[in-house]
Amino acid sequence: MEGIVVPDRELERRKERVQGALREKGIDALFVVQRVDFSYLTGIGRRGIFYLPAEGEPLLFLDASPASEGDRPGIYKTVRITSLEEVPPTIRDSYGTLPRAIGFELDVLPVADFNVYQGLFSGAECVDGSWCVLEPRRIKSDWELARMEEVARLTARTFTYGKSVLRPGLEEMAFATLLEGFARVQGRERESVRVRDYLTEGYPWHVLSGTSGGMVGLLDSPASGEGTSAAFPCGAGYKPIKAHEPVMVDFSFVLNGYHMDETRMFTIGPLEDKAMQACEAAIAIHDTVLSRVKPGATVDELFQCSVEKAGELGFGDQYLGPPGNKVSFIGHGIGLELVEGPVIAKGKKDLLQPGMTFALEPKIVFQHEFIAGVESVFVVTEDGYRFISKVPVEIFVC
Secondary structure, eight states, rough: OOOOOOOOHHHHHHHHHHHHHHHTTTOOOEEEEEEHHHHHHHSOSSEEEEEEESSSEEEEEESSSGGGTOOOOOEEEEEESSSGHHHHHHHHHHHSSOEEEEOTTTOOOOHHHHHHHHHHHSSSEEEOOOHHHHHHHTTTHHHHHHHHHHHHHHHHHHHHHHHOOOOOBBBBHHHHHHHHHHHHHHHTTTOOOOSTTTTTTOSSSSEEEEEGGGOOOOSSSSSOOOOSTTTTTTOOOOOOOTTTEEEEEEEEEEETTTEEEEEEESSSOOOOOHHHHHHHHHHHHHHHHHOOOTTTTTTHHHHHHHHHHHHHTHHHHHTTTSOOOOOEEEEEESSSSEEEEEEEEOOOOBBBOBEEEEEEEEEEETTTTEEEEEEEOOOOOOSSEEEESSSSOOOOOO
């Protein structure tokens, strides 16, 4: 499968939305270097600097080395540079002046790098401009939704494949590797799961079986699993999967830059009543939340209705983690990064808007026993929601 080229009109739409955000915040220009933001605005998947004024046309700074000669320049004026010192005079020549207030991606930019960039614009007010690109990214265009649906078709095939290969004695990591390998071959790309938070490492194979699902730990998640070592104590480990135990497959994948993040429960043979009831309850909570999705609803309303439903079903104590280790979210935005805003979390007042995409993931944890959960990706529409996920919302019995 060939990589998808971002259409010029799509790039122009993104530029206009970010420029509107800059004007709203009173920021003269945005200095974009973080790879995902840079790619979002330029359509180029390599390092560079994108200088976006609040008014007028941007400048795209790329390395002048021979290694970058094959870069797609896109629709913006491209300047090849050999040193960062060339940036300020180029901006002054192009716009007649340097910015008085310039925004940087301070949510992720390392302090050492920021100090260098700040030094280029002595006398300018350097402010956090990350909101100006992250906020527009929350609303997906039809073109972006089509990319996400491509990933969803791939992951649906991957879950079906998982049902055909799961067997007693297969280790969690071996099962996870089979799933990822199948998806890689189908997608014919090698893209990493992208996570903005510097304390979090993205990985695609969160497979927890039986007691592994009841292990809390490193992750800001209802359950972490044992992982493969003390250096990576989360996700799939070396535990053999047994018949009749719940197996949570929380699988993430990236295609053409866009993520899918989905969870389904697997079992080899029928589950015991306790686990089956918990798995069915997770689906019931998932469906209840979706019934409340509409433009104008707050993410806190969705969170609270999920907690109420879990209590009605008798799983209040185990919902979102065991007592003392509960998380305060049930979902997150998703797109070019695995976790985007807004987060469906307790106390958050973000309003749902058409075009927002979310991964909804209610989980029920019995510590030291098992986890039950489900996760689907949907988009908010003008009158409700539409699934992007293509995986059936059911328990996969092998």
